[in-house]
Structure formats: C-alpha cells, structure tokens
Amino acid sequence: MSHVATASKNLFKIGEIGISPTIVTTWGVMLLFILIVCFWNLRIVRYGYFKTAIEGIFITIEAAVAEVLPSVMVRRVLPFVATIWLFVLLSNLIGLIPELHAPTSDLSATTALAVLVFLSTHWFGIREHGLKQHLKHYIEPSFILLPFHIISELTRTLALAIRLFGNMMSLEMASLLVVAIAGFLVPIPLLMLHVIEAVVQAYIFGMLALIYIAGALESQSFISTKESTV
C-alpha cells in the first residue's frame, strides 16, 4: 500500500516541475534501455548470446507485427509497437524489485501511453492515406455513425489506459497484501504470477495498439477498395 500511496507523491522538483516516483522509475527503465543499446553498439562486444537474444526479441516482435500488418507497413510501425512492448514489459517487471514502483501502475503513465497509441493510430492513418481519407472512414457507411466512431475511439483509449493501470495496480496491491499477511516465503508464487501478468499485460497492450493501428490502416484500404469497385 505504501508503494501505491507514494506513487503520487513528488520525490523532488526540477524548477516548478515536480518529479514523481513514476517518472524516476521511467528514467530508470530508460537508462536500462540505454545501457542495453550502448552494450549492443559496443564494437568490443562480440556477437554472442546477448546480441543473439536482442536480435531474437526484435525478430519475434517483427514477426508478430507482420502477422497483423501488410509487409510494406511492418518496418514503419515496428519501432513504435516494439517500444511499447518493451517499455511496458520492463515497466511491469520493474515492480518486482522491492521498493520500486512500476510506472504502469500509475494512471498518468498508462494514460500517456494510451494517448500515444491513440495519436499514433491517427498518425499512421493520416500518413498512409492522407487526412481527408483518414477522417472519411468516421462517416462510413453513414454520417450517423460519426458519434459512435468518436466514442469508440475515446473509450478504447480509455479502456487501454485503465486496463493496464488496473491490472498492474491490483497486482501490486495483492502482492503487498499477501506479503503483509503471510510473511516471507508465501508471496513467491504470487510474484511468479506477477511475472506472468506483467508479460501478458505488456503483450495485450502492445497487441491492442498494433490492432488499432492496423485497423486504421486497413479501414482506409477497405474504403479505397470499396470506392474503386463502385
């Protein structure tokens, strides 16, 4: 409970900007990524298990994206989706370390990620088909459906944020409750569950983001195909 409670408190301030533990942990996660990147780019590091593992992760993500998107779009969408996946996964798993707060158990962070997914969906849609064509699918097949489309966009973004936040926060709370009640060794299975949950939530979040982006791209393709057939 102390973790959840301290998540909203600022640790320090940079000027007028208060830095919360979520931000600090995020920076830690970023630092970890930067270290991995630096280690990857070091020329003295020979091609071994580390580089093979990184390459394997990248190829796996690329294959997952390629299953959803057309092959021409894979390399364009891949950096965003891969970063979502890796960042959310590491953010979820960082909560396993004692005294550290998972950024994804903060609503502000998950909302930020959901908003980024929302924006990226429109970004890729507009970039691929243009603004007019992208917005046109909101009034398809009828203008009446425009509110429903807008509500759908907002609710799914909200659901994305709340889902991740709710799962991770509840998981952390459950872990803390078990630790507080049961003692030393009992939370270990729950921590294993935490790992699985962290992976699953990261996968769900990334996959939903990918599906939303694919939906934006494919809806335009559907409209274009429909217009060309008419």
Place this chain on the structure above:
Amino acid sequence: MQFEWTTFILEILNFLVLLWILQRFLYKPITAMLEARQLQTKTEINKAQVMLLEADSLRVEYEQKLLDWSLEQDESRRHLGEELLQLRREGLDSLKNSFDVEISKLNAQNQALMVAKQTLLVQEAASNAYSNVSLMLQRITSLDLTLKIVDVLLEDLLQLSDSQRVTLELAVNTPGFDGNVLLLSAHPLDEGTCLRINTALCEVTGKLLFINNKVDDQLIAGVRVIVGECELNANLADELAFFRRQENHV
C-alpha cells in the same frame, strides 16, 4: 488513482525520447544488419541458384554430349561394320577374280602345254612315222623306182612353169657357174639315163651342161639335180622331208 498532468506529459516525452533512442541506436542497426544478412543470404541463394542452373545446364549439356557420343559411336560402329563388310566383299571379289585369272592362266598354260605336248607327240609320231616309212621304203626301194622317178622328173622338166624356168635359167646364168651339174641318185644310173637328164636340162636352160653322177643312198629312191644354186629334187627322201616340214609347220 490520481491523475497528474506533469507525469502524463513527462511520460509522453520520456516515451518519445526512448522511442527515438531505440529507433536510432537499436532498431536501425538491427534492421540494417538483418537486411544485410538477408541480402547476403539472397545473394548466396541467387549464386546457389545460378550454380544450380549452371550445373543443370552442364548436366543437360553433358547428357546431350553423352547421347551424341553414343549415337556417334553407334554410327561409327555401323559405318565401320559396313566398311568391313564392303572390304570383305571387295577382298573376296578380288580374290575370286584373281583366282579366276589364275585359273584361266593355268587353264591356258595347261592347254598350251597340252597343245605343245600334243604337237611334240604329233611331231614325234610323224618323225617316227617318217623314219619308219623311210626305213620301209629303203627296204622296198629299187633301181626301177629310181628310173621311174627319173621319168617323172623328165616329164616335169618339160612342164615347168615360167617362174620355175626363169629361176633355173638364173641359176645357170650365174657368174662363176662352170656348167657342171651334180646329179645325186639313190642308185647308180646308166649313161643313157644321165644323158636323157642332161639333154632335158639343156633344152630347158638353153645352155650346154655336163652331168656328174654320184650315188647317195640317203635319197632312198630317185635323184637330186644340183644346178648352181638351184636344186631339182625328185626323190623319196626329199619328199618325206617336205612332208615332215609341212607337218612341223602345222
């Protein structure tokens, strides 16, 4: 469950920064490396495919060559067989021709030998016959026969042809001829008979001639008159010799 705009904005910024870092320093190098590897793999695959195509092409070419060689071999074998057959035929024909020629030569030689042998036999037989006839005539000959032949000679002298007469005259008129005529007879002749012969010769030649009679029993029967370079044969030995010569000519 508090929402803080500061955290919200900073999270967005953090995520964008992380996205840029990963994109710039991780994804691009990995993508470049994978593309290079894929390119290398494609290149190797293309090379392998080219090599495979070349190998297939070479295999097809060598199979075709082998087929051609096999056909050429068969054709050469057939051609060689035909040539051998032709050579055999020609050789057999040549041998047959040479045999025929040799056979014909041998036949001709054999025939010639037979003819020669036959001729020799005929000649020998004739010679033996003439010898036997000569011996037999020598046994049955007599002065009367000689005188009868002299009579025949005298008759013939009177009936000489012009050419024979000219020949005789030329013999008589030859420079160095002294008018002596040698009269060889198988039997001794009396004076009267010699005179008759001399008279007949003188009439025919128109010259004065002198008879010198000698006996030559080789003549069997009859006489031989030698007038210079001309001989008048009226005896059995010369007649037989004449026939023997005629037989030899035949």
